[in-house]
Amino acid sequence: MVTDYLQTVDWSRAQFALTAIYHWLFVPLTLGLSVLCALMETAYYRTKDPFWRRTTKFWMRLFGVNFAIGVATGLILEFEFGTNWSNYSHFVGDIFGAPLAIEGIMAFFLESTFIAVMFFGWNRVRPGFHLAATWLTAVGASLSAYWILVANAWMQYPAGTTFNLETVRNEMTSFWDVALSPVAVNKFFHTVTSSYMLAALFVVGVSAWYLLRRREQLMARRSIAVASAFGLLFALLAATTGDRSGAVIARVQPMKLAAMEALYEGQEGASLTAFGLLRPEAERRDGKGPHYFSIEIPKMLSLMSFRDADAYVAGIDDLVEGNPERGILSAQEKIERGREVIAQLARYRTALEQNDRATAAEVAALFDPATPEGREFLENNYAYFGYGYLDSPWQTVPDVTLLFYSFRVMVGAGVFFILLLALVWWLNRRGRLENRRWLLWVALWSIPLAYIASQAGWIVAEVGRQPWAIQNLLPVSVSASRIGSGSVATTFFLFLALFTVLLAAEIGILCKQIKIGPDKE
Template sequence: MELDIVSLSRIQFALTAMYHFLFVPLTIGLSIIIAIMETVYVMTGRLIWRQMTKFWGTLFGINFVLGVATGIVMEFQFGMNWSYYSHYVGDIFGAPLAIEGLMAFFLEATFVGLFFFGWDKLSKVGHLAATWAVALGSNLSALWILIANGWMQYPVGSAFNPETMRMEVTDFAQVLLNPVAQAKFVHTVSAGYVTAAIFVLGVSAWYLLKGQHTDIAKRSIAIASSFGLAAALSVVVLGDESGYLSSEHQKMKLAAIEGMWETEPAPASFTVVGWPDQEARETHYAIHIPWVMGLIGTRSLDEEIPGIDQLVENAQDRIHSGIIAFDALQGIRQAGSDSAIVQEDRARFEEHGNNLGYALLLKRYVDDPRIATQEQIQQAAWDTVPMVAPLFWAFRIMVGLGFLFILLMATFFILSARRRYENHPWLLKIAVFSIPLPFLASEMGWFVAEFGRQPWIIEGVLPTAAAVSNLGIRTVLGTIAGFVAIYTILLIIEMKLMLRAIRKGPEPDDSPEAPLTTPRLSQRLIPSEQ
């Protein structure tokens, strides 16, 4: 990849986004877990659950602060590095981001203060409501961000206006109910739940290995393993839904993930492993499972999944159609008061306007797409193919880790029911060393989603190369270096604060209130071993 302004802008956004997403899944999942723990406390009155809520809430707070600090910068980057993108789709893309700030982030940030400082100022139920409000705000933030991102993957409820030269909303309900956005939301938050569950599981396992805070650790494992098992199973189911939607709306991404160069007879097989070779346009040493990809991608036995070669041919046809749309658009802008010419050009644009973005792919090779050669059109069509090997392996790492999480959670769910942790110290060590794995899986998931969309910043509408700001290479290189330095420092600070809080452990609860006299519910949840 050439280090031009487009590549550098992509690298900068990728770095800041992937740094930010180290904090997001844990925030989403841990907010739910601490709300569950406090609910048990309110229901049973047992102070150990309050102590647990405060301890895990402290870790949530550290992570929340760093997530906010790294997330705010990302929204400013749309204006700094992607100014034409902001101009072109700001009316659509900006709405979910504004709603996220007004509805979700302020809700979450407000009630975070009540969570930390309201223990002795609010009633039990009042404080519990504040805790659930924090959890709701965390998940609503993800919803609105993913509505915006889902529209970039599948731009529904919008149309290009030749008069303003911008994309505009035609049906905001379609933007909100975009099936791609909804599938991404439930899949992403479920992955966040798994991340938090394994984090709680790993830290608790470390306490058991050290023989410290064992009562809290065992109860935390009981919550994390049950919650995490349900979440890990849902990630697989919801991931299947995302794959099905990709076969409908992002066929090239799905073909690249599979390393599928030629269209196979239905139902297509799933490639377990292989070695994609983009130059040879072949996947070497591929091991296939018959029918599986066809069932996942089409949910049928008779529908084909087009291969990369066929999709490139389709892209060439769409580029030719897009050139007609581009010519009609120039005619509309130049016709002035000649209504007859405008009417003719508008009719042509309405017929071919959906392919205008494909004509813009030619801007990489020629200023005016109308004079592009057939060779340039073929090159632009092949530009619609993302780098196959990174997508192929990132997807398989993510899927492999997903099944590992199911196995891990199911194992600890059984151990929790039997209360036999001490008999399996090696499993406790596996849990500790598994803490980084869901973060890796989440990063791989985002890589597949975003890298697989290339060369589009908005699928089929606006190429990434046409969306950047007119900046100098030195300027972007300087900001990349600055962001990497600052974000690395923030990550080190968070790791040190987290480790310090974990080593310190839960603090004794100095609340004067006494537990309820009938703690039977908690005894059913975690039988006493004293």
């Protein structure tokens, strides 16, 4: 029988996933459209051409609708850490809370301050100050994204921290290790560049609709000129940062990489599966391969992961069962080491209750990085603390099928967007785009595809690190608050209804504003 707490965990996971998915429908457009508005206003400031003022105000209106609803879902997402994940918040709140606090104080306030000038200051402030406000709004949006992604990246790669035995909490020892970790920096650039690409596709798609309707053709062509060049640049950068993400993941989250590729047996010179159809797990365990069929690029996975075409890439079986020849511990060994840490914590609590100072001092030395035994214990045991809460080595394996296909949706769509934006830019430059009605339809329907690809990327990032709330240190199964599952289930359906209404409202308002078109000045 499933305990009420495990039901709470499942409902909390569902609620957080729901909120994150809905929130991410708004964030990428906010990030990219703010920069595109700033670029267009810069064109107006330099040329004094009222056309660019009118065009900027139109796209700014769409940005404002999206921004307002994105803020509402984002606030709910942050509060869920305290309401639904109090064990997690207690364990790492000193670290996780810092970048979120900076985001609120520095970045969000920057956005909220200058966005008022951006929308209502056209005839109230000097043009140069208004342009500065627009750029500062765009900078604030990206800064906000940076600090949130720092917090998320720390969950994937917990750096710059030490464990406090007295409070049973992790505490930050180096702010810069947290803020500038390789995972955080690369996650920021990949997320932002892909968001800029999505916003560019949105502008291209909406402008294509105007060309199809033979309305606002000058605005549509010039908007496409700006957005397609902007989008192509950042689509190429997104591909570059995505390649770098694979190399980072290979080093800090090898199980995620193995699951993304459905790689069960480690290989030297491992191939990258460009496309494949996975077998059900039962068939694979009968001795058949993981794919019914696949198209593979020889040695590409090794090259992308370790910059060496012959490098060894660990498979799922290696990471679960261990591979002593490659220096890979089995998951069972990690579980035993994690349970040793839990046992020592229990021993410490008992010693304090019984006023056994000698035993308490002995245990304290194990958690003190300044002592030789402490350094050894922390490196060899505490590094696997979270494994001690797992029941089975196979719990360390995320959903392979979901990751395998999500990764290919993300990458395949990214390649398609590069080709699409390049073709749209070229034909628009040559004045031939409006006669390619099939391409205009493709551009229009690429808007929902961009959102699907963006969501697929987050599925890879978040599902790929399961079962961990914090990689190796805290599994999701012990992170949730001790509240009734019925309460979480009720709020799940309330949020589902609320977010669906908000999404429908945004789509309706955006479509209405697009049909109305730019204001006449």
